[in-house]
Each structure stands twice: as structure tokens, then as C-alpha cells.
Amino acid sequence: xxxxxxxxxxxxxxxxxxxxxxxxxxxxxxxxxxxxxxxxxxxxxxxxxxxxxxxxxxxxxxxxxxxxxxxxxxxxxxxxxxxxxxxxxxxxxxxxxxxxxxxxxxxxxxxxxxxxxxxxxxxxxxxxxxxxxxxxxxxxxxxxxxxxxxxxxxxxxxxxxxxxxxxxxxxxxxxxxxxxxxxxxxxxxxxxxxxxxxxxxxxxxxxxxxxxxxxxxxxxxxxxxxxxxxxxxxxxxxxxxxxxxxxxxxxxxxxxxxxxxxxxxxxxxxxxxxxxxxxxxxxxxxxxxxxxxxxxxxxxxxxxxxxxxxxxxxxxxxxxxxxxxx
Ligand code: TXA
Ligand code: MG
Numbered sequence: 001x002x003x004x005x006x007x008x009x010x011x012x013x014x015x016x017x018x019x020x021x022x023x024x025x026x027x028x029x030x031x032x033x034x035x036x037x038x039x040x041x042x043x044x045x046x047x048x049x050x051x052x053x054x055x056x057x058x059x060x061x062x063x064x065x066x067x068x069x070x071x072x073x074x075x076x077x078x079x080x081x082x083x084x085x086x087x088x089x090x091x092x093x094x095x096x097x098x099x100x101x102x103x104x105x106x107x108x109x110x111x112x113x114x115x116x117x118x119x120x121x122x123x124x125x126x127x128x129x130x131x132x133x134x135x136x137x138x139x140x141x142x143x144x145x146x147x148x149x150x151x152x153x154x155x156x157x158x159x160x161x162x163x164x165x166x167x168x169x170x171x172x173x174x175x176x177x178x179x180x181x182x183x184x185x186x187x188x189x190x191x192x193x194x195x196x197x198x199x200x201x202x203x204x205x206x207x208x209x210x211x212x213x214x215x216x217x218x219x220x221x222x223x224x225x226x227x228x229x230x231x232x233x234x235x236x237x238x239x240x241x242x243x244x245x246x247x248x249x250x251x252x253x254x255x256x257x258x259x260x261x262x263x264x265x266x267x268x269x270x271x272x273x274x275x276x277x278x279x280x281x282x283x284x285x286x287x288x289x290x291x292x293x294x295x296x297x298x299x300x301x302x303x304x305x306x307x308x309x310x311x312x313x314x315x316x317x318x319x320x321x322x323x324x325x326x
Contacts (some may be wrong), residue, residue: 006159008151010169012111014125017168018132026050028156030170031065032163032180033094033196035156036139036290037164038065038126041250046109047138049280053163056145061111062138063096064118064180067130075102076117077138080184082206089205092122094196096185101188109138128228131176134218141178148230148295148323151176151288154174176285179314182210194285214318223274230288232295236302236324242266245270245303252300257320259283259305280311287316291323 008028017027021039024046028152029038031094041064043158051058051135064075069087076099079087083097089281101116110116118136121127130137142156151173156318161167180195182202189202189210203209208314234255246254246266256263256271260278263271272290294302304320307313 008131008157008164008167010157010167012125012169013166014129014132014168016127017166017272019134020166021046021129021133021137024049026053026063026164028124028153028160028164028167029065029137029139030153030168030173031123031139032092032175034036034151035142035153035167035172036065036121036126036177037142037160038129038139040050040138041135041136044106044108046107050138050140051108053160054140054143054145056140058108059111060145061113061117061183062109062140062200064105064109064116065121065126065130065137066118066137067127068092068120071134072118075118077102078101080111082187082189083182083185083300085205086182086189086202087120090121092127092196093120094177094179095119096118096181096193096195097181098181098192102297105136107123115183117181117282122174123170124212125168130313146231146290148232148288149178151285155289155292168274172285174285175224175281176287176289176311177319180315185211185213192298194318196315198311199314200311230291230319230323231325232291232302232323234295234297234299234302236291236322237322238306238324240306242303242305249301249303253298255297255299255302255305257294257296262286262304266318268303269299270294275284280307280316283307284312284316287319 026039096119098115153169176194177196177270180197181193253269307316
């Protein structure tokens with residue numbers, strides 16, 4: 001006898017999503033960056049369930065989502081003035097700040113770190129949900145550990161739909177890259193993860209380019225920065241020169257992932273051009289969906305073009321490099 005596979009309902013019912021979270025359940029939630037797997041951060045059983053669903057190691061801590069900067073001090077013991085400047089300028093938005101946590105935030109959420117990562121997401125449905133709950137919601141990206149982050153409710157349903165009851169449908173994510181994670185260290189803004197808020201925008205507020213502290217190798221102390229991350233199943237290589245790289249891989253079925261160029265002279269088996277008009281923000285928005293599309297085609301290789309190092313370029317290059325890591 002065939003049994004029907006359970007699959008998450010997708011809808012816009014904020015009251016339902018709130019009820020599930022209040023009862024200790026896990027819900028797929030939209031944000032402007034990527035979709036998250038949200039649960040009540042105060043409920044350790046619910047948070048455990050997030051780790052189980054994602055198959056995520058416990059040393060990799062979760063970001064806590066709140067509805068406004070006005071409630072930040074419920075969860076942290078102090079806010080560095082530099083960080084305050086940034087939250088004033090960029091919340092709601094793709095900025096996550098690390099601050100000393102209050103005891104109400106469980107160890108499980110921060111993996112024992114005395115600092116908690118917090119942000120106010122910029123999505124009307126999730127902001128309404130957070131206001132209705134008036135609880136902090138712990139939410140990692142809603143992908144199986146190590147795979148590409150989801151930017152549509154369908155991406156979430158495809159991979160985790162049989163593990164959660166509900167996905168709040170907020171459409172496609174506007175930014176498309178995870179939040180930029182920062183911390184104030186010795187009077188300087190330090191960036192721990194490149195993301196949807198560019199370094200230039202941070203510098204425009206602080207008057208100084210932030211310091212980069214992004215690890216490029218596997219380090220359990222900075223787990224979001226694990227080398228192999230955001231990965232498609234298909235091997236992916238980042239190339240400075242696509243034509244040279246294509247020639248070196250002759251005979252293979254190759255997919256192109258490029259910024260604006262189409263490379264008509266090269267016979268790619270498939271291609272994804274992220275922004276024909278050369279708009280970096282548009283390229284970021286579509287990056288993960290394009291990686292998924294190419295990954296579904298059973299190609300031998302995805303060749304990705306390296307992006308210029310301005311705006312969201314470094315964050316895109318970071319994701320491409322991790323997607324290509326062995
Ligand atoms: O845009 C985003 O940030 C998305 C949406 C859903 O908000 N969330 C997201 O979560 O990307 P996740 O779990 O995929 O990545 C969170 C990363 C962790 O892997 C870790 O590197 C860092 O944030 N992190 C979280 N809490 C931390 C803490 N207490 N101390 C140090 N790093 C932390
Ligand atoms: Mg993630």
C-alpha cells in the first residue's frame with residue numbers, strides 16, 4: 001500500500017505560524033536574505049528540533065530574530081555604540097550583530113558562546129509574526145546542513161517539507177544572500193561573515209572600512225565559515241577567465257554561472273546569467289536559485305565567474321568559493 005508523504009503546508013497565515021511556534025514547533029519563515037527555520041529561542045526542545053531537522057552539528061550556533069531594536073536589551077547585556085550606529089542605520093535589514101547575551105538565551109542557541117547573534121529581518125510577514133509572538137525566534141537558513149540556502153518557499157518544501165508542518169509564504173527573497181555578521185572589537189567593526197549588507201554601506205555609517213575576520217578553513221569555533229558550505233552536488237569551479245577554464249575541461253558537460261556575459265562562442269550545456277544589465281544586487285538575489293537550477297541538470301561541472309570586488313561582489317565570491325570547496 002502506498003502511503004502519502006507528509007508535506008508542509010505553504011501559506012500566508014501568520015496566526016497559524018505563530019500558534020505552531022508557541023506550541024514548540026518549527027516553521028519555515030521568509031526573510032529578505034534567505035528562508036529560515038524558526039522556533040521559539042526560549043524553548044530548548046524546539047531549538048533542538050531545528051538542529052535535528054537540519055542535521056546540523058551543535059557547535060554551529062543560531063541567529064536570534066527580533067521584531068525591533070527596541071526589544072534588543074531584553075536579550076543582551078549591553079550594546080557597543082558602534083554596533084548601535086549600525087543597527088540604527090540597517091535594521092530591519094541584512095545585518096546580524098554579536099552582543100553579550102542575557103541568561104534568558106539558552107546555551108544551545110549560541111553553542112555556549114557568551115555572545116548571541118541577533119538581527120531584525122526586513123520582511124513584512126516575518127516582522128508581523130515576530131510582533132504577534134513577541135518572542136525571540138532562533139532561525140538558521142532552512143536548508144539541510146551544507147547545502148545551498150533557500151530563497152523561495154518551494155526550495156524549503158523540496159528539501160525539508162516532510163520535516164516541518166508549515167512554511168510561511170513570503171515569495172522570493174529580495175536580497176538572496178545571508179546577513180552580514182559583525183562584532184565590535186577594540187573600537188572597530190569586525191565582519192565575521194560577508195553577506196547581504198556590503199562593506200561600503202557599513203563604512204558609509206562608521207567612516208571606516210570594517211576589519212575582515214573571515215576564516216577560510218574549517219574551524220569549529222566559527223562554524224558558519226566552514227570551508228565546504230552552500231554546496232551544490234555538482235562540482236563547481238570559480239574561474240577568473242571562463243574561456244581558459246572551459247578549454248581546460250573539454251569534453252565535459254559544463255554549466256555556466258556568470259555575472260553578465262553569455263560567452264556565445266563556448267558550447268555550454270546550460271547557462272545562468274545572473275544580471276544581463278550588470279547589476280550586482282540583482283545577481284545576488286538570483287545566485288542561489290541559479291545554483292539550484294544548474295545543480296538539477298546532472299552536469300559534470302559548473303563553471304562560475306569570479307565577481308568584481310565591490311558592493312556584494314565579495315559576498316558572492318565567498319559563497320562561490322565555499323560552494324566549490326572540496
Ligand atoms: O540571513 C541570515 O542570517 C539567515 C536568515 C534566516 O536570517 N540566517 C542564517 O543562519 O544564515 P545560519 O544558521 O545559516 O548561519 C548563522 C551563522 C552560524 O553558522 C554562525 O557562523 C553565526 O551565524 N553565529 C550565530 N550565532 C553565533 C554566535 N552566538 N557566535 C558566533 N557566531 C554565531
Ligand atoms: Mg546557513
